[in-house]
Amino acid sequence: MKRVVITGAGTINALGHNVPDTLEAMREGRCGIRELEFRDVDRLSIRIGGQVRDYDPEARFNRQQMALYDRFTQFTLIAAREAIAQAGLVFSGELAARAGVVLGNSGGGMTTLDENYRSVYEDGKNRVHPFVVPKLMNNAAASHVSMEFNLKGPSFTVSTACASSNHAMAQAFQMVHGGMTPVMVTGGSESMLCFGGVKAWEGLRVMSKDGCRPFSANRNGMVQGEGAGIFVFEEYEHARARGAEILAEVAGYAMSSDAADIVMPSKQGASRAIKGALADARLNLSDVGYINAHGTGTAANDKTESAAVADVFGAHADRLMISSTKSMHGHLIGGTGAVELLACIMAVRDGVIAPTIGYQEPDPECALDVVPNVAREADVNVALSNAFAFGGLNAVLALKRFA
Incomplete structure (x- = not known):
């Protein structure tokens, strides 16, 4: 089996339009959650989110592209360009024939869907643009990445709600690890911050009106975000032969299903995924120094996740650092695991642990070191x-410092 390393990373999210800006914001504990700005936001009960600000799509894409690219596809392409440029890869010949792209996404083109529902039902129009379907379909981003970069190998989209990106990256890892291909582009994206997207989430009654405070006793719900995180997963010998910079090593993964409830998380399902990732990566409990938590800021998730970590790590849980960067960039739903992998890379490569900001009151049911409010320097060899996700679908990735 092949070693798998990360040779490129790209992002756009509420904290920054690229990786350096995002990591700087994480180090500073900066909050990207603010008042939402879009049509009819005054009709919503929830009016905050991790929205990408100062973004001008017309400066990045031409008119023909704009007709085909929903906001989630735009974000994906921006992040992919950064990641592939950092990796220094050009896909041609045999490499192009074998390399592919696997992305995670939950909602697809929600902005396009919202706009066209308005056009038909509110404005009374009887026709929509002929490209509505290819613009809003979940696989649009993966398809456009494959076309822009000439990726002709295995390419598809994984949709498993909030675990979509981690499931996608796990699949990409397995393809490189198993020798199917030397390179995969992977990650995920989401852009649900439109009227219909937020209104649907309001109905679940899990949203906060004033901020995301994971693991804090006074937390009152999650906050949506948007953006993309894209990575180049590459077989180690292939990367070494061309002198590529290696950001981290992907050591293993695991997936599990709660098979219990469509929205309530299960400690047992989460525990199985964490244990499975450690086993797949051949790691001991004591090897792990940091966990980037799912950490949504809801009572159910935070208690269940804390219990699962305590169950798996036992006495070692007291020596673990576990933080939720959703407190800064919001919950990117299908794209969240991809942006959060940046915090894991920062931990193992730079020795900096992103904090859980907004933490105000200890919760005895979340009695872990959640790196409250201020980033921390630490020597970390392994991060999870x-x-x-909703539906009881779990995915955990293990990252190692490259050596």
Whole structure:
């Protein structure tokens, strides 16, 4: 089996339009959650989110592209361009034939869907643009990345709610690890911050009106975000032969299903995924120094996740650092695991642990070191990235410092 390393990373999210800006914001504990700005926001009960600000799509895409690219596709392409440029890869010949793209996404083109529902039902129009379907379909971003970069190998989209990105990256890892291809582009994206997207989430009654405070006793719900995180997963010998910079090593993963409830998380399902990732990566409990938590800021998730970590790590849980960067950039739903993997890379490569900001009151049911409010320097060899989705679908990735 092949070693898998990360040779490129790209992002756009509420904290920054690229990786350096995002990591700087994480180090500073900066909050990207603000008042939402879009049509009819005054009709919503929830009016905050991790929205991408100062973004001008017309400066990045031409008119023909804009007709085909929903906001989530735009974000994906921006992040992919950054990641592939950092990796220094050009896809041609045999490499192009074998390399592909696997992305995670939950909602697809929600902005396009919202706009066209308005056009038909509110404005009374009887026709929509002929490209509505290819613009809003979940696989649009993966398809456009494959076309822009000439990726002709296995390419598809994974949709498993909040675990979509982690499931996608796990699949990409397995393809490189198993020798199917030397390179995969992977990650995920989401852009549900439109009237219909937020209104639907309001109905679940899990949203906060004033901020995301994971693990804090006074937390009152999650906050949506938007954006993309894209990575180049590459077989180690292939990367070494061309002198590529290596950001981190992907050591293993695991997936599990709660098979219990459509919205309530299960400690047992989460525990199985964490244990499975450690086993797949051949790691001991004591090897892990940091966990990027799913950490949504809801009472159910935070208690269940804390219990699962305590169950798996036992006495070692007291020596673990576990933080939720959703407190800064919001919950990117299908794209969240991809942006959060950046915090894991920062931990193992730079020795900086992103904080859980907004933390105000200890919760005895979340009695872990959640790195409250201020980033921390630490020597970390292994980091885990947790994703526990609605539908009881779980995926955990293990990242190692490259050596």
